[in-house]
Amino acid sequence: MAVDDRFTEDYRDTRGDQPLGIRNEIVTGPVGDWATDFSHMEPEWAADPYPIQEDLRQRCPIARTERFGGGWLPTRYEEVAAIAYDTERFSSRSVVMSNFRPPREIAPIGVVPPISSDPPFHQHARKLLLPAFTKTAVSRLEPGTRAFCRSLIDAFEGRDVVDAARDYAQHIPVRVIADLLGFPEEEGPRFREFVENTLEGVNLPPEERIARMDRLFDYLLLQIRDHVESPRDDLTTHLLNAELGGRKLEPSHVAGTMALLLIAGIDTTWSAIGASLWHLAKTPADRERLVAEPGLLPTAMEEFLRAYAPVTMARLVKEDMHWHGVDMKAEDWVLLSFPAANRDPAQFDRPDEVVIDREVNRHAAFGLGVHRCVGSHLARMELRVALDVWLERIPAFTLEDPDAVTWAAGQVRGPRTLPVRIG
Known part of the structure; x- marks a missing residue:
């Protein structure tokens, strides 16, 4: 196969002279009133957002902020779902809320298709990925994933305390996505750097982010x-x-989709694995029950996904409008907090309790609408295998120091450090 000339030039040239978008300075620092000045980047949000979300749900279900150039935060399942399904009034051209907005000209494709794509392009871009993420395709990755999880735990030999996030959870999706894309496995540290730059660096100046x-x-x-x-x-x-349409994909489309899989496919899954292990480390009754009843694990992990949903997505308002009692302006951000939707008492019984045998569990951890996660089968397989192997090999473990657990700030929330004592 001859080298395609489209991919031999500097990639920056293939993106053309796109403007940087609308720049907005961020007001950083403590939040006075979450209803009028919310910020998902503050440490108290990263540590425990659920009481904040419940307070907003009761007194101001759609919060407002002037940070990041202005945005909204719905906290009830009803509004989150309505926006997720409404592609006519809300654009997905940027799903990470930051201090600048990509220009409207990049729609409907976006920078990282298909998650940044609007209809009708979205449907075609998503369809290209479906064969790689069917249950059958994912099942072929399970034996290698299981063997890798076992090798990670083998490396714990002789240690009484391990970091379940840094030493275990974060490595699993890195290896799976590297294998899927055909990238060098030894470059995992570089992948993690890309993840943190993209999802946790939104307070940086736009030039540095770019x-x-x-x-x-x-x-x-x-x-x-x-x-x-x-x-x-x-x-x-x-x-x-x-x-697509009888033509090979543009270089920007290929690279953008690869970036999406590398970023979204890693952080979301390691966060879900880490949060699940955190819960089991601090909840001995649930841990002991799963060890005794391993067949309950698929049901339990759906409850972990509901209760500790890692992902919040952003949308951009297309035009000025009055929506569900608030006046939204064109280019306002909207944060779709699937974690908040998953704890709405109007949608779930005992929403703040983790019920590992919950029978009815139509959670929104993988999103709602046309952008529902294309890799949900893969993420479920990784989470199930990671927990199954851990509980088989390490049936007894507790938090070494609850205060030493740290959580990622931003739109993907999961433990970054999780020291646990084995045995």
Whole structure:
């Protein structure tokens, strides 16, 4: 296969002269009133957002902030679902709320299709990925994932305390996504840096954020070139060979989708694994029951996904409008807090309790509407295998120091440090 000339030039040239978007300075610092000045980047939100969300749900179900240039935060399932399904009035061209907005001209494709794509393009971009994420395709990855989880625990030998986030949870999706895309497995630390730059660096000046994104896309270009020169059976080669409307995908589309899988496919899953282990470490009754009844694990992990849903997505308001009692302006952000929706008492019985045998559990952890997570089967497999292997090998564990647990700030929430004592 000859090297495709589209991928031999500097990737920045393939993106054209796109404007940086609308720049907005952030007002950082403590929140006075979450109803009028919310910020998902503050430490108290990262540590425990649920009391804040419940307070807002009762007195101001759609909160407002002037930070990040202005935005809204619905906290009830009804409003979160309504926005998620409404692609006519809300755009997905940027799903990370930060201090600048990508220009309208990038719609309907967006920077990282299909999650940043609006209809009708979204449907076609999403369809390209579906074969790689079917239950059958995912099942082929399970044996390797299980073996890798066991090898991680093998490395704990001789240790009484391990960090269940840094030493276990974060490595699993890194390996799975690297295998899926055909990337070097040893570059896991670089992948984690890309994740943190993208999702936790939203307070940085726009120029610095763009520079960091350039480093990610430069890396992806190297991987694309390598796959053009040496095709193999992986998702990157699939994207390079894929066609839309009888034409090969643009380089920006290929790299953007790879960036999406690398970022979203890693942090969301390691956060779900880490949060589940955190719960089991501090809740011996649930841990002991799952050890005794391993067949309950699929039901329990759905409850962990509901109670500790890691993902919040953003939308941009398309035009000025009066919506559910508030006056939204064009280009306002809207944060779709699936974690808040999952704890709405109007939708779930005993929403703040973790009920590991909950029978009816139509949670929104994987999103709602056309952008519901395309990789949900993969994420479920990784979570199930990670917990199954851990509980099989380490049936007894507790938090070494509850105060030493730290949580990621931003739109993907999960433990960043999780020291546990084994045995």
